[in-house]
Amino acid sequence: MPTGVRRDLLRRWERNPIITVRDVPYRCNTVFNGTPVKLNGEYLMILRVEGQQGYSFFALARSRDGVHWAVELSPCMLPASEEPWKTWEEHGIEDPRLTVLDGKYYILYTAVCAYGYRIALATTEDFTTYERVALISDPGNKDGVLFPEKIDGLYARLDRPFGKGIGRIWISYSPDLVNWGRSKLVLSPRPRYWDSFRLGASAPPIRTEDGWLEIYHGVKMTAAGPVYRIGTVMLDPEDPSRVIGRCVAPALSPREDYERIGDVGNVVFACGAIVEPDGEVKVYYGAADTSICVATCQLDELVDSCLHG
Amino acid sequence: MERAGPDIIHRSPDNPVVGLHSLDFPSSDICNAGVVKFRGEYLLLITVEALEGPSSIYLAHGTDGVHFTVDQNPFMSPSDDPHFRDGESLGPRDPRVTPIDGTYYIAYLADGDYGFRLALARTDDFLKVTRLDFVAEPDTKNGALFPTKIDGRYALLERPQEGTSIWITYSDDLAYWGSSTVVMTPRAGFWDSDRVGAAAPPMDIDTGWLLIYYGVKLTSAGPLFRLGAAILDKTDPSKVVARSNVPILSPREKYERIGDVGNLVFSCGALLEEERGEILLYYGGSDSCICLGTATVDDVVQACLASSREF
Numbered sequence: 198m199p200t201g202v203r204r205d206l207l208r209r210w211e212r213n214p215i216i217t218v219r220d221v222p223y224r225c226n227t228v229f230n231g232t233p234v235k236l237n238g239e240y241l242m243i244l245r246v247e248g249q250q251g252y253s254f255f256a257l258a259r260s261r262d263g264v265h266w267a268v269e270l271s272p273c274m275l276p277a278s279e280e281p282w283k284t285w286e287e288h289g290i291e292d293p294r295l296t297v298l299d300g301k302y303y304i305l306y307t308a309v310c311a312y313g314y315r316i317a318l319a320t321t322e323d324f325t326t327y328e329r330v331a332l333i334s335d336p337g338n339k340d341g342v343l344f345p346e347k348i349d350g351l352y353a354r355l356d357r358p359f360g361k362g363i364g365r366i367w368i369s370y371s372p373d374l375v376n377w378g379r380s381k382l383v384l385s386p387r388p389r390y391w392d393s394f395r396l397g398a399s400a401p402p403i404r405t406e407d408g409w410l411e412i413y414h415g416v417k418m419t420a421a422g423p424v425y426r427i428g429t430v431m432l433d434p435e436d437p438s439r440v441i442g443r444c445v446a447p448a449l450s451p452r453e454d455y456e457r458i459g460d461v462g463n464v465v466f467a468c469g470a471i472v473e474p475d476g477e478v479k480v481y482y483g484a485a486d487t488s489i490c491v492a493t494c495q496l497d498e499l500v501d502s503c504l505h506g
Numbered sequence: 507m508e509r510a511g512p513d514i515i516h517r518s519p520d521n522p523v524v525g526l527h528s529l530d531f532p533s534s535d536i537c538n539a540g541v542v543k544f545r546g547e548y549l550l551l552i553t554v555e556a557l558e559g560p561s562s563i564y565l566a567h568g569t570d571g572v573h574f575t576v577d578q579n580p581f582m583s584p585s586d587d588p589h590f591r592d593g594e595s596l597g598p599r600d601p602r603v604t605p606i607d608g609t610y611y612i613a614y615l616a617d618g619d620y621g622f623r624l625a626l627a628r629t630d631d632f633l634k635v636t637r638l639d640f641v642a643e644p645d646t647k648n649g650a651l652f653p654t655k656i657d658g659r660y661a662l663l664e665r666p667q668e669g670t671s672i673w674i675t676y677s678d679d680l681a682y683w684g685s686s687t688v689v690m691t692p693r694a695g696f697w698d699s700d701r702v703g704a705a706a707p708p709m710d711i712d713t714g715w716l717l718i719y720y721g722v723k724l725t726s727a728g729p730l731f732r733l734g735a736a737i738l739d740k741t742d743p744s745k746v747v748a749r750s751n752v753p754i755l756s757p758r759e760k761y762e763r764i765g766d767v768g769n770l771v772f773s774c775g776a777l778l779e780e781e782r783g784e785i786l787l788y789y790g791g792s793d794s795c796i797c798l799g800t801a802t803v804d805d806v807v808q809a810c811l812a813s814s815r816e817f
Contacts, residue, residue, distance in 0.1 A: 281687075312669065312671065312688055313667055313669065331684060331685070332684075332686065333684060335642065335643070335664070335666035335667065335673060335686050336673075337645065337667025338643060338667075356643070358643035358645070359621070359645060359667060359668075360620040360623075360643075361621045361645070365620065367643060371682055373682075375684045376676075376678065376682035376683055377682055377683060377684060378640075378641065379639060379640075379681065380623075380640060380642075380643045382592070382620055
């Protein structure tokens with residue numbers, strides 16, 4: 198890594214990418230957008246794999262150190278073959294986000310069908326069997342991330358409906374994880390900024406002393422297409438629909454070859470992060486919709502980027 | 507009313523029954539009225555667009571269903587309440603009234619800073635109205651509540667993601683919604699080939715739920731809005747039992763052809779006059795006036811059931 202000015206707040210692991218198609222033990226097109234969890238010292242990650250047919254599904258990978266990964270021999274979750282799920286997952290399942298809440302593992306993911314994108318919810322207890330719970334949004338919605346705690350007695354999620362053609366981050370609440378309401382706007386694109394075109398939640402919110410840290414993705418549209426970057430925003434600990442601080446600069450921008458070149462170039466897109474006991478945050482991100490990478494920094498640096506950006 | 511003309515719905519000779527001339531104040535335009543029979547009176551809830559642009563909802567009162575007097579003051583105007591302000595800054599519009607257990611619920615379109623959302627309000631007397639909450643994320647339109655619970659749950663038709671299809675969503679409490687599924691999609695080559703949405707709230711008839719919906723065909727000169735009918739299954743209204751091949755009303759008269767949005771008939775409400783077996787359909791013409799059309803329930807049902815016919 199060159200010395201001098203630190204270009205990005207997040208430092209890339211020197212041997213990125215950490216997972217590519219070569220690490221998947223069956224033929225596939227790409228692997229990207231993985232969501233991690235650390236369990237009893239072991240790292241697990243649910244990966245989005247795009248098959249050569251063109252639609253996506255999920256695979257599980259395991260690691261002892263968070264950087265060297267082994268992908269399981271067969272996929273862990275395929276688009277449903279039976280109703281009532283089949284219709285809604287006909288074009289694949291994408292972008293899983295894993296949240297641990299009250300000791301249970303919840304996976305919000307994007308179900309893709311002829312009618313568009315919907316947010317779906319599945320759970321697992323053992324990362325062997327996965328149970329679908331419900332489709333939890335109307336079509337036209339994606340990037341759902343579940344808060345790891347209830348807010349005022351209700352489950353809460355960030356999501357990204359389209360309004361007037363602009364993707365913004367909203368929050369919705371639920372008493373039972375199945376029925377959702379009280380939706381409210383949280384964060385909008387900023388004109389002139391790197392996140393001027395659209396944005397959405399990326400990692401499930403992280404509880405910090407200052408509030409809920411949300412690692413989000415922001416998009417700028419250029420003449421050559423979109424540029425996806427990673428940013429940070431701090432939400433009020435009691436009322437996470439309130440923004441109490443937002444980064445000025447992105448925490449990570451596509452710069453390396455593996456972020457610039459791929460099926461969808463100029464994309465860094467996180468689906469989760471792990472906070473280590475020593476305060477190091479490992480942000481796992483898909484690069485160019487083609488591989489999975491990791492970048493790190495201290496939690497207080499990310500918090501600082503929101504509050505004193 | 508004499509049966510005549512090319513449409514299953516017969517136009518009232520008094521059309522349009524409410525126009526800009528009916529208002530005691532200047533406004534840009536009027537359209538899309540919900541309707542309810544309340545204490546023997548016919549009440550229209552009319553979308554009125556102010557000269558400045560935002561919409562409000564005004565009540566119009568009538569005793570015969572044909573002649574109406576419009577109130578001077580709005581029944582619902584853009585809310586000052588911080589909870590609703592941004593979400594309906596351009597106004598509440600397209601109200602659809604559904605009585606449930608003696609309370610009147612109004613599913614309306616909240617046109618706000620971040621797109622279209624559906625919201626619910628309730629009233630017991632049409633004097634005081636209480637907003638409940640938004641019931642959809644943007645961009646969702648054409649919300650119509652069923653007049654009874656379905657399998658113990660409230661049910662709402664809607665058109666999410668400013669999309670092309672009618673969906674249904676359910677709720678225990680009118681606040682949190684789920685189990686959404688698609689009900690009806692456009693038909694390639696038909697008059698409703700571009701998009702469909704609920705028009706009047708579903709009506710309870712013997713054969714199921716009678717849904718009057720609107721369908722759009724895109725032409726090189728712009729969209730053509732027509733009204734059609736379908737019957738939804740009584741116990742599972744996400745299932746379409748029958749759907750008319752032909753529209754029940756198409757823009758033909760001048761007041762349907764010419765206006766702010768020409769070539770448009772669009773409805774937010776109809777009344778089922780059970781003793782007469784008749785439907786009173788209130789519809790907007792060209793986003794510029796309110797009209798009345800009538801048909802027998804039988805004629806509309808037959809149009810749905812004959813849907814296998816090729817013409």
